Amino acid sequence: MLTALNYDRFISLNTIDRQELQKVYEAGKNGLLACTLCGEAVKLYLGIKSAPYFYHYSSKQPCATEDLSNVQEEQAATIDIDDEKTNGFRLPKSRSILKIVTESPTFKPPMTIKATIHTSELANSLPVTYPKESYLNMLAQNGYSVDATQSKAVTIDEGPILILAGAGSGKTRVLTMRAAFLIHEKKVDPSTIMLVTFTNKAANEMKERLLHYPMMNKSVVQKIVSGTFHSILYQILIFHEREKWQRNKLLSSNWQRELLLKEIAREEQMDEKDFPFDAALQLISAWKNSMLSPNNVEPDNDWEQKVVQLYIGYETKKQQRNLYDFDDMLLGGYRFFVDNPAILATYQKRFTHFLLDEFQDINKVQYEWIKLMAGSAKSIYAVGDDDQSIYSFRGSDPKYLLDFEKDYPNSQTIILDYNYRSSQEIVSAAKSTISKNTKRRAKKMITGYSGKPPIGFYPYDEEEEATMILTDIQEKIKLGYEPRDFAILFRTNTNSRAMFERLASSSLPFRLEQDTGSFYQRFIVKSMLSYLKLIDDPDNQQAVGDILPTLFLKKSVLQDIKATSILEDCSFLDCLHFIKTGFAFQESKLKKIPNTLKGLINRSPLDAINYIEKELGFQEFIKKRGNEGNQWDKGSDDIRDLKVVARKFNSIKEFVQYTDHMMAMNEELRKQYKNESNVITLSTIHRAKGLEYKTVYILGAVDGSIPHDFALESFRNNNIFPLEEERRLLYVAMTRAQKELFLSIPMYLRGKKAKESRFLSPLSMSPFVQLH
Numbered sequence: 212m213l214t215a216l217n218y219d220r221f222i223s224l225n226t227i228d229r230q231e232l233q234k235v236y237e238a239g240k241n242g243l244l245a246c247t248l249c250g251e252a253v254k255l256y257l258g259i260k261s262a263p264y265f266y267h268y269s270s271k272q273p274c275a276t277e278d279l280s281n282v283q284e285e286q287a288a289t290i291d292i293d294d295e296k297t298n299g300f301r302l303p304k305s306r307s308i309l310k311i312v313t314e315s316p317t318f319k320p321p322m323t324i325k326a327t328i329h330t331s332e333l334a335n336s337l338p339v340t341y342p343k344e345s346y347l348n349m350l351a352q353n354g355y356s357v358d359a360t361q362s363k364a365v366t367i368d369e370g371p372i373l374i375l376a377g378a379g380s381g382k383t384r385v386l387t388m389r390a391a392f393l394i395h396e397k398k399v400d401p402s403t404i405m406l407v408t409f410t411n412k413a414a415n416e417m418k419e420r421l422l423h424y425p426m427m428n429k430s431v432v433q434k435i436v437s438g439t440f441h442s443i444l445y446q447i448l449i450f451h452e453r454e455k456w457q458r459n460k461l462l463s464s465n466w467q468r469e470l471l472l473k474e475i476a477r478e479e480q481m482d483e484k485d486f487p488f489d490a491a492l493q494l495i496s497a498w499k500n501s502m503l504s505p506n507n508v509e510p511d512n513d514w515e516q517k518v519v520q521l522y523i524g525y526e527t528k529k530q531q532r533n534l535y536d537f538d539d540m541l542l543g544g545y546r547f548f549v550d551n552p553a554i555l556a557t558y559q560k561r562f563t564h565f566l567l568d569e570f571q572d573i574n575k576v577q578y579e580w581i582k583l584m585a586g587s588a589k590s591i592y593a594v595g596d597d598d599q600s601i602y603s604f605r606g607s608d609p610k611y612l613l614d615f616e617k618d619y620p621n622s623q624t625i626i627l628d629y630n631y632r633s634s635q636e637i638v639s640a641a642k643s644t645i646s647k648n649t650k651r652r653a654k655k656m657i658t659g660y661s662g663k664p665p666i667g668f669y670p671y672d673e674e675e676e677a678t679m680i681l682t683d684i685q686e687k688i689k690l691g692y693e694p695r696d697f698a699i700l701f702r703t704n705t706n707s708r709a710m711f712e713r714l715a716s717s718s719l720p721f722r723l724e725q726d727t728g729s730f731y732q733r734f735i736v737k738s739m740l741s742y743l744k745l746i747d748d749p750d751n752q753q754a755v756g757d758i759l760p761t762l763f764l765k766k767s768v769l770q771d772i773k774a775t776s777i778l779e780d781c782s783f784l785d786c787l788h789f790i791k792t793g794f795a796f797q798e799s800k801l802k803k804i805p806n807t808l809k810g811l812i813n814r815s816p817l818d819a820i821n822y823i824e825k826e827l828g829f830q831e832f833i834k835k836r837g838n839e840g841n842q843w844d845k846g847s848d849d850i851r852d853l854k855v856v857a858r859k860f861n862s863i864k865e866f867v868q869y870t871d872h873m874m875a876m877n878e879e880l881r882k883q884y885k886n887e888s889n890v891i892t893l894s895t896i897h898r899a900k901g902l903e904y905k906t907v908y909i910l911g912a913v914d915g916s917i918p919h920d921f922a923l924e925s926f927r928n929n930n931i932f933p934l935e936e937e938r939r940l941l942y943v944a945m946t947r948a949q950k951e952l953f954l955s956i957p958m959y960l961r962g963k964k965a966k967e968s969r970f971l972s973p974l975s976m977s978p979f980v981q982l983h
């Protein structure tokens with residue numbers, strides 16, 4: 212069924228603008244669409260695997276009088292271009308018969324993604340048998356079997372060992388089994404084992420796993436010293452230098468560290484408004500993790516030179532105030548042992564076995580510390596995959612993994628190349644993608660079972676992308692899938708906005724893995740929304756306060772505004788008229804704002820945003836702030852994202868209410884599903900590292916998203932490394948999938964025409980054939 216009525220508006224999927232589909236979908240959801248034949252409520256199907264169509268809400272089927280609908284469709288398909296647009300929908304004014312359109316001209320069908328599968332990479336894992344009494348036999352009896360290579364990795368003699376392994380090859384299994392094997396077969400005291408993981412969550416998961424192994428119990432597992440480099444070092448430092456490392460002296464949030472940088476910038480008389488402090492913080496952190504003191508940094512450009520200046524001030528201020536940050540825990544820990552050889556010797560005696568997970572993401576200070584701790588024993592057991600190194604922006608460097616054999620000449624390397632997680636089709640697509648990277652160790656990836664090929668699909672934009680994925684998940688859940696089977700992965704937090712909103716308005720349980728707040732709380736977004744709020748409510752004190760920085764006014768001006776509103780008996784917005792700044796140009800601009808804003812009341816939110824941006828100086832403000840967001844999230848991108856949402860609304864009031872509601876939902880849902888395990892995962896790719904899901908959707912597989920704009924920019928400046936790291940990110944995302952992988956390739960992103968990700972070029976696409 213390709214036609215429906217929205218009140219008395221006739222909608223045909225043959226002629227509708229593709230960008231209107233989302234609006235029609237929502238009209239259907241709100242019960243505002245009717246069947247053109249029987250008048251019953253209909254909804255729009257907007258999914259991945261077939262072109263959009265209308266279906267009856269009650270029966271979930273097209274109208275029973277479908278034959279008749281063809282006639283109607285025929286008419287619908289011929290709606291003359293001479294139509295008129297009202298509230299975003301096309302209204303036919305006259306009709307003429309042209310031709311029957313059988314397929315929606317605006318729908319690009321999904322494609323299956325294929326890559327060559329080499330027969331040498333198809334194999335069965337080799338079952339291993341062990342002597343009856345051995346611990347590995349007990350593990351196998353309990354369902355924890357390993358293949359021959361994994362077995363070698365678990366049982367290998369002590370010494371420096373590198374387990375170089377592809378995605379899904381059982382690194383975690385091997386690492387935990389190694390710990391258990393050392394304890395039960397080699398009689399190693401668990402308290403001499405240090406197990407270092409990339410996150411505390413991973414450490415807990417490994418301990419949990421160990422508890423399920425035979426002969427393991429809480430008291431044994433708790434003896435193993437496990438955690439991240441930070442947490443282990445912090446425990447050591449607090450034990451030896453309690454006073455210096457008090458918890459209340461930790462600069463635990465970025466905003467605290469940023470405040471310190473801003474203070475230095477003011478003292479150094481740098482132009483505070485123009486400076487991307489968050490990017491500066493990240494760079495300082497990467498330098499510290501690479502053990503580069505300000506004297507040793509060789510800045511590449513003027514900007515880096517300024518950051519060096521800030522770095523010097525930052526370290527001085529911290530020292531003066533007895534403060535420390537997370538990077539200091541690592542550096543402080545390393546220096547502590549260098550300065551206290553006697554204590555180092557005790558620790559070297561205490562710890563004899565170092566098991567290191569995610570070794571590809573180790574940084575210099577971590578590496579040097581481990582080298583120091585392992586001392587002459589060199590009992591390092593490092594597990595990693597250079598193709599999954601995705602933290603270079605924090606100073607991580609895969610060279611420690613790639614150079615392991617050079618640094619430890621008597622080391623042994625075992626390569627795990629059998630992927631147990633994913634189907635052949637997924638592995639070969641991921642492998643073809645990553646093989647274009649130049650800086651990597653080529654490895655085989657053997658797979659065991661054949662499944663479904665990955666699918667690429669083509670939504671109009673982020674909104675439609677979210678709807679299509681939601682539809683697909685709903686369909687699968689009806690087929691028996693559990694919410695925990697799904698992960699929706701994205702490059703940066705802002706990419707998740709539409710998906711979050713679609714899930715929030717469904718009844719499906721989900722968790723957004725994030726450390727940032729709602730999209731609508733982002734500084735630039737919040738400022739623009741405050742303008743919109745003032746259009747509807749000129750007395751909104753909070754909103755007036757929030758637009759002040761965009762008008763280059765200090766927050767303290769709000770006090771004057773409050774006083775003026777009493778004196779002049781006017782709204783907060785009208786008070787802008789009376790503000791004296793001493794600059795005639797600025798004052799005349801401020802005078803203009805109240806009436807101009809009020810005049811926008813009947814405009815659509817999109818029109819209003821465009822107007823505020825261009826006519827009220829918002830664009831100028833964003834430009835002035837330069838990279839106010841960091842290089843990953845720019846302010847201008849935020850406004851483009853906001854416009855994508857705004858397009859769905861006809862009134863400013865409705866739009867503002869919607870954004871407030873979504874902000875509240877963010878908090879509410881975060882609490883509601885905090886401890887639930889059977890939830891859909893909505894996560895950045897970074898956070899999904901190490902995890903696996905039956906079905907994975909990757910959002911925005913287009914240039915500018917993945918690879919991110921900043922990597923493309925670096926590439927244009929002849930720096931290929933960020934682009935290669937982006938490719939690794941896509942590889943990590945693809946290899947999280949066990950059975951099904953979907954790549955969304957939106958036609959528009961942030962309102963701009965998008966181009967399929969260059970990373971997909973080694974893959975061939977062929978038309979998707981529905982199997983059931």
Ligand SMILES: Nc1ncnc2c1ncn2[C@@H]1O[C@H](COP(=O)(O)OP(=O)(O)OP(=O)(O)O)[C@@H](O)[C@H]1O
Nearest residue numbers: 356357358378379380381382383384631632901902
């Ligand atoms: N010998 C084996 N037999 C059956 N299943 C296995 C075997 N080894 C590993 N697996 C399974 O394969 C999947 C991937 O294993 P694991 O998570 O340990 O891989 P990984 O190398 O850490 O992956 P990644 O680095 O991609 O996160 C898990 O579901 C694990 O249970």
